[in-house]
Amino acid sequence: MADVPAIDSLKVDTIGAVRLLTLNRPDKLNAMDTALIDALIAALRSADADAAVGAIVLAGAGRAFSAGADIAEFKDLPPEQRHRVEHRSALTASLQLLLPGLSRPVIAATQGHVLGGGCALALACDMVVAAESSRFGYPEVKRGILASSVTPNLARQVGTKAAFELLVTGRSIDPARALELGLINRIVPDGQQVEAALELAAGLAALPARALQATKRLFYRTLDADFARAMQLAHEAHAEMRAEQRQPPSP
Numbered sequence: 001m002a003d004v005p006a007i008d009s010l011k012v013d014t015i016g017a018v019r020l021l022t023l024n025r026p027d028k029l030n031a032m033d034t035a036l037i038d039a040l041i042a043a044l045r046s047a048d049a050d051a052a053v054g055a056i057v058l059a060g061a062g063r064a065f066s067a068g069a070d071i072a073e074f075k076d077l078p079p080e081q082r083h084r085v086e087h088r089s090a091l092t093a094s095l096q097l098l099l100p101g102l103s104r105p106v107i108a109a110t111q112g113h114v115l116g117g118g119c120a121l122a123l124a125c126d127m128v129v130a131a132e133s134s135r136f137g138y139p140e141v142k143r144g145i146l147a148s149s150v151t152p153n154l155a156r157q158v159g160t161k162a163a164f165e166l167l168v169t170g171r172s173i174d175p176a177r178a179l180e181l182g183l184i185n186r187i188v189p190d191g192q193q194v195e196a197a198l199e200l201a202a203g204l205a206a207l208p209a210r211a212l213q214a215t216k217r218l219f220y221r222t223l224d225a226d227f228a229r230a231m232q233l234a235h236e237a238h239a240e241m242r243a244e245q246r247q248p249p250s251p
């Protein structure tokens with residue numbers, strides 16, 4: 001893990017074959033500043049490159065998963081410092097793209113506020129285990145700002161009407177509604193979300209790695225493809241897997 005910057009705001013633990021990454025700014029409700037996003041991206045890449053890691057869990061310390069982008073940092077980003085503004089925006093977008101592109105499955109364990117960029121982060125994970133206290137929402141519009149890089153994935157994951165309503169009202173929803181919308185996978189009692197996500201992740205990590213990783217890769221490759229292209233990709237992935245299975249085991 002030498003390439004992961006050691007910063008207090010991101011805790012990195014390894015539990016068996018699962019890498020647990022914990023946003024660790026509880027006094028700021030795990031608001032994400034540039035340093036934290038940088039460290040998170042590096043830690044995700046490092047986990048994905050580690051042969052001993054089969055799955056990743058993303059959690060937040062304290063009473064919130066994450067209250068989103070660090071608003072205080074926005075104040076340091078005046079429009080005239082365009083390169084810094086663009087760097088910040090590109091970082092958020094790259095995190096959204098990175099998660100589905102990782103070969104290992106990533107499970108978010110949420111509680112309390114799951115807002116704005118925090119909600120987008122949870123949604124970009126492959127699965128979400130939510131504690132009962134979780135409240136999901138995009139309050140940006142209420143602050144007079146745009147929920148920009150969080151929009152495409154939300155619209156892709158829930159029906160357009162529900163996504164639009166979440167974005168334009170800025171209202172939060174509870175886990176029961178989030179489950180109904182397909183934004184999360186499970187609801188667990190408060191305090192059990194990390195343990196439940198770790199258990200789920202350990203189960204995934206115990207599966208044959210190649211099949212698991214090929215399944216994730218194909219899932220996201222077909223998600224945005226038209227049906228004919230998706231079937232072609234599925235056919236190619238199947239042929240590739242069968243060819244690999246015919247290879248004699250390496251000594």
Ligand code: COA
Pocket residue numbers: 027028029031032067068069070071072113115116117139140143145
């Ligand atoms: N960015 C930076 N700091 C944040 C933050 C954010 N997105 N969200 C919360 N914090 C900080 C607060 O400033 C406060 O810091 P302080 O104790 O040094 O003053 C601390 O976290 C606790 O937040 P507080 O507002 O006191 O908690 P609360 O329980 O009363 O309210 C929220 C919780 C989530 C309703 C409220 O913090 C909030 O509205 N946060 C902004 C959410 C948002 O708009 N996210 C999208 C950002 S683009």
